[in-house]
Amino acid sequence: MAIAHKKTTKELELIESARKMIPALKARSTQAGHDLKIPDETIAEMQKAGLFKAMQPKRHGGFEVDPRTFFEIQMALAEGCMSTAWIYGVMGVHPWQLARYPEQAQQDVWGVSQDTLVGSTYMPVAKVTPVEGGYRISGRWGFSSGCEHCEWTLLGGILPADENGEGMEHGTFLVPLSDYRIERNWDVLGLRGTGSHDIVVDDAFVPAHRVQRTNNSSPEATPGLKENTNPIFAIPFAQVFTRAVSSSALGALQGAINEFCDNAAKHIGKHGAKTAEDPVAQDTVADAILTLDMLKLVLNRNYGELLEIAGKGEMPDVEMRLLYRYQSAYVTNTCAEKVSMLLRSMAASGLYKTNPVERIFRDIHQARGHIANNMAAYARAYGTVQLGLPNPDPYV
Numbered sequence: 001m002a003i004a005h006k007k008t009t010k011e012l013e014l015i016e017s018a019r020k021m022i023p024a025l026k027a028r029s030t031q032a033g034h035d036l037k038i039p040d041e042t043i044a045e046m047q048k049a050g051l052f053k054a055m056q057p058k059r060h061g062g063f064e065v066d067p068r069t070f071f072e073i074q075m076a077l078a079e080g081c082m083s084t085a086w087i088y089g090v091m092g093v094h095p096w097q098l099a100r101y102p103e104q105a106q107q108d109v110w111g112v113s114q115d116t117l118v119g120s121t122y123m124p125v126a127k128v129t130p131v132e133g134g135y136r137i138s139g140r141w142g143f144s145s146g147c148e149h150c151e152w153t154l155l156g157g158i159l160p161a162d163e164n165g166e167g168m169e170h171g172t173f174l175v176p177l178s179d180y181r182i183e184r185n186w187d188v189l190g191l192r193g194t195g196s197h198d199i200v201v202d203d204a205f206v207p208a209h210r211v212q213r214t215n216n217s218s219p220e221a222t223p224g225l226k227e228n229t230n231p232i233f234a235i236p237f238a239q240v241f242t243r244a245v246s247s248s249a250l251g252a253l254q255g256a257i258n259e260f261c262d263n264a265a266k267h268i269g270k271h272g273a274k275t276a277e278d279p280v281a282q283d284t285v286a287d288a289i290l291t292l293d294m295l296k297l298v299l300n301r302n303y304g305e306l307l308e309i310a311g312k313g314e315m316p317d318v319e320m321r322l323l324y325r326y327q328s329a330y331v332t333n334t335c336a337e338k339v340s341m342l343l344r345s346m347a348a349s350g351l352y353k354t355n356p357v358e359r360i361f362r363d364i365h366q367a368r369g370h371i372a373n374n375m376a377a378y379a380r381a382y383g384t385v386q387l388g389l390p391n392p393d394p395y396v
Helices: 009-020 022-035 040-048 067-080 082-098 103-110 237-244 248-266 279-311 318-345 356-367 375-386
Strands: 118-131 134-144 152-159 169-176 181-183 197-207 211-213
Touching (some): 009 022, 009 067, 022 040, 022 067, 022 082, 022 356, 067 082, 067 237, 067 248, 067 279, 082 103, 082 118, 082 248, 082 356, 103 169, 118 169, 118 197, 134 152, 134 169, 152 197, 169 197, 237 279, 237 318, 248 279, 248 318, 248 356, 318 356, 318 375
Antiparallel strands (some): 118 134, 134 197, 152 169, 169 211
């Protein structure tokens, strides 16, 4: 039986703060897409409301909310602007990951300011050279969402085998802004406001305490759990980050449903009938609402199970990890199908740039391109194990 979640006063406050921002986010969404950046005033408002601290350790000024609350905040933001919700999901999950690092790394980031924002790009492209006390890294990483708002970044690379018997595996390197530069090259179909530009590092030293074996949940690889004992921090990395890049699609689909219903009551087609009277439109919106409800139920069920397991000091088995990862990737693909049908049901008038559903259509389809949302790959991985073969996914 999964853990039921009764929201705390702080959790309700954070969700309400996010919901109050929806009108402003809608109003700023076009400019964000034009500027390829979420407005600074939006980031400031999110910081003032404490939204980025939702998953941050209480020891460092955060709130340690239940992941289900974190994703409810993200979905609320996405009703107004999916680009805003996308960077919130990515940047907002980094305090959760940093809580698993050695205490010194946490002090490096939050010792100056507990409001410090951290970006990331986990693609394992770093050229990694072991040196005394840590590593030297170089490389160019793509898709660093919200990077222009951040003072630190988390970068991916393959850690070589070490003298302690740890083999090669994905690592995350925590690097300050002084050691990297941003190459602005984000000009894409959707999620334009995320400003997911490239990060470039030329031979930077990263001390050992700022390096983590990303998907390794052992006590040795997650020393921060000695102080940060809330079970939320013990959930496997892939089970948290993958949802950070899919759950905004749920809120965006809700936003599209809201816009569709509002438009259908007003719009009269060239043949003199309201969209609301169209049987296809009626079926389409009902199907979108039903699908959204089911996807949210699965998300909440999964985190209830994960928290229960983490609270016992255990790890979910490989079948559960693969299923949950597959279900996360399933979200963006399914939401893309539903928003496509909503846009189609708005006929030719729905294709104008002034129609918010057109932007949501582009944003959700862009989200499908993230590697963590490759539904076919994760379906195969889960199916492989179900058929008695070895797990082919090293990152789960």
